[in-house]
Amino acid sequence: MTAESGLKWLLRFISLTTVLAFLAAVMPQSWLAYLANRAVPGTPTGILFTYLARALMAMYALAGLLCFIMSTDIPRYLPLIWVLGVASLVGAAAGLIALFAAVPPDHRVGFFWVVFGDVAEGLAQAILLVLLLLRLPRRRGQRAPAQMTEKDLIA
Numbered sequence: 001m002t003a004e005s006g007l008k009w010l011l012r013f014i015s016l017t018t019v020l021a022f023l024a025a026v027m028p029q030s031w032l033a034y035l036a037n038r039a040v041p042g043t044p045t046g047i048l049f050t051y052l053a054r055a056l057m058a059m060y061a062l063a064g065l066l067c068f069i070m071s072t073d074i075p076r077y078l079p080l081i082w083v084l085g086v087a088s089l090v091g092a093a094a095g096l097i098a099l100f101a102a103v104p105p106d107h108r109v110g111f112f113w114v115v116f117g118d119v120a121e122g123l124a125q126a127i128l129l130v131l132l133l134l135r136l137p138r139r140r141g142q143r144a145p146a147q148m149t150e151k152d153l154i155a
Contacts, residue, residue: 003132003133003135003136003137004074004136006132007071007074007081007129007132007133007136008071008074009071010125010128010129010132011067011068011070011071011081011129012067012068012071014063014064014067014125014129015064015065015067015068015071016064017064018060018061018063018064018067019061019064019065019068020061020064021057021058021060021061021064022057022058022061024053024054024057025054025057025058025061026054029045029050032045032050032053032054033045036049036053039110039111039114040110040111066080066084067084070084074136078133078136081129081133082133084129085126085129085130085133086130088122088123088125088126088129089123089126089127089129089130091122091126092119092120092122092123092126093123095119095122095123096116096119096120096123099112099115099116099119
């Protein structure tokens with residue numbers, strides 16, 4: 001398997017697992033409140049909670065759709081895939097640091113581990129994504145990501 005085909009299948013896997021978040025973004029309010037209270041009993045599920053949960057799930061679904069589109073033409077979307085990989089790597093690492101800094105050790109139970117699993121999976125996918133990107137053969141005339149200019153990104 002080449003790095004490009006591995007990248008294509010990783011993007012499609014990410015797409016498959018994240019586009020399903022659309023279901024959570026449009027689920028009935030009663031289901032959302034039930035699931036929130038199952039995860040953390042007593043969670044207030046007012047308008048702010050509903051808005052933030054639905055917006056987050058819609059963003060996950062959008063990211064999944066974009067990953068699928070990018071998987072259809074790796075060379076064309078390579079600069080965007082680099083942005084996705086680096087941003088995911090930084091975001092997931094910062095998320096893990098923030099999670100452990102914000103939650104004291106004696107409160108790391110239940111839903112904490114669900115969040116940890118989600119962010120850790122994102123970090124693992126980001127690491128694999130960047131490793132596959134680094135293994136891609138350079139095409140003739142192609143610049144390394146650090147050497148890309150605004151003109152390269154538009155082309």
